[in-house]
Amino acid sequence: MDKWLSIVGIGDDGIDGISPVSRTLIDRAEIIFGGDRHLAMLPGDSRLKIRWTSPIEHSIQKLLTYRGQSVCVLASGDPMCYGIGSTLARHVDLAEITIVPAPSAFSLACARLGWSLQEVETLSLCGRDPALLNAVLYPGAKILVLSADRQTPAIVQHLLKQRGLDDSEIVVLEHLGGTQERIVRGDFEHLADLNTIAITCASTPLPARIPGLPDSAYIHDGQLTKREIRAVTLSTLAPHPGQLLWDVGAGCGSIAIEWMRSDRRCRAIAIESNTDRLKLIAQNANTLGVPNLKIVAGKAPIALQDLPEPDTIFIGGGLTVPDVVETCWRSLRSGGQLVANAVTVETEAKLFYCQSQLGGELTRIAVQRAEAIGKFLGWKAMSPITQWSVTKP
Structure with a gap:
């Protein structure tokens, strides 16, 4: 043996x-x-x-x-x-x-291009969704992509064009290390199936990879955790590579999406009952480079049955639905964290009760944004958020 x-x-x-x-x-x-x-x-x-x-x-x-x-x-x-x-x-x-x-295709490509491998984003699109590329795009990024076949470079070129990155440089390296090795620039019509794509991303502004993307990065119907609250919430959730998040009452999916964007190994399940919002979650996940976000249609707590055990749970909607918090607490692994945000008096009362029973911390988050009042600027307050965070013994 x-x-x-x-x-x-x-x-x-x-x-x-x-x-x-x-x-x-x-x-x-x-x-x-x-x-x-x-x-x-x-x-x-x-x-x-x-x-x-x-x-x-x-x-x-x-x-x-x-x-x-x-x-x-x-x-x-x-x-x-x-x-x-x-x-x-x-x-x-x-x-x-x-x-x-x-030697890997990445090592050989770096040797041909004079790139430093530790400074390069690497990605495989062999049997994987091309939308994964969206997660590694940023101004000036150097990216190496393993192609699925000869069609992949054209798919990548189209995706970059959709993101306004037409000026990015794309180089295709065929049969690296072999007798048929060839470097192709510009003409992607007659390529070999065995190829690696090198991208030097244009300097076009793109959403950063830190939590708190602009609200405009999302397609939504108003059910969106606003940028400042989202940044604080992700900080409280504190994702670690490989951990699984349940985003209960996911809205347009912003918390789950930014959880997954924090590290490519992070996993998330977005649970949402509204049919239209389910479509928005899928669109946002693709645009922001996390097409592997698992989306569950249904209302908690019923929709939570048979899901894999989470490391962390965020409850953004449905707090007052009977047994939602209780089911989440039972499902959470020992040492896992539960975070919930409340905006109404009723949901806030629920958090006060839960904190009295299970402990944890309560935080009040209030944000004001400057907006025009005639010819002047004035402060407009966003709805304050009460946040509860607790770790399961």
Whole structure:
């Protein structure tokens, strides 16, 4: 059982470009898994060679049936960089795996362009929603994108145009590290399927990635947590990478969206009963680069049944609905945080009661904005918010 599975990265230069260690692992394998391109690189022999199928979970389950035999998985470049290695490491103990990477497409692209990899935003659009690109756009950003196929560069170009970033520079790098390597600028009609996209983003102003986006960044029907309140609320929620948020009574989805924008590993579920607002949530999530936001149609507490356990819960609507707070509290993991905002006398009374029963902190947030009064400026007060924050023992 020791090290029965090897995962070997191969570049576009094929078997001839791999290290002696990688070659030994491939030669000793009884069973080899890989895509069509990788398996075609191998010499013909009688060993069992298995192609990945879709969905990939079926192939992984098949691979696990060979546990204890000598299995080698062929991967593109670095298997741990948006690759099959990361997936398999969630199914097989690391003590049973040998991983030998080749240079990733990102490393090779940086070498060709003279970019510093630690200063570059990286993204894969292989089997992923192109709207993810919106989350990494900012003035002057350098972005490397793994393409799904030859159509991806045109899709990226169109998305940048929609965001007013027509002046961004796009370079396509084909077959990096191989004999067919080519760098293409401008003409994206005759591309190879194997390509990486390099983007130098234009200096056009874009929403920042810190909490508290301008209200104008959202399409909404008035049910929007205003910018200043949103910034304070996200500060209280204090997202950490990988954590899951329930946004109960999500409105147009601003809290869940900015939670996910804080780190690409953050996850969120937006629960909303209004049909029109559900569409707004989806639109806003795509525009702001978090298309993987899970949207649940329904009214709490019924809609909360069977959802995965959250690390944090925000209640922005439905506080006075019977059993909403109680259901959220029961669902929250130990050590998790619940935050709720109230704007009406009735919802504020509910928070006072909850605080008396469960503890936590109450905060009053009042904001005034300067607006024109004739030829002068005057202060116009926004509705004050009472915020309750409590950590579950």
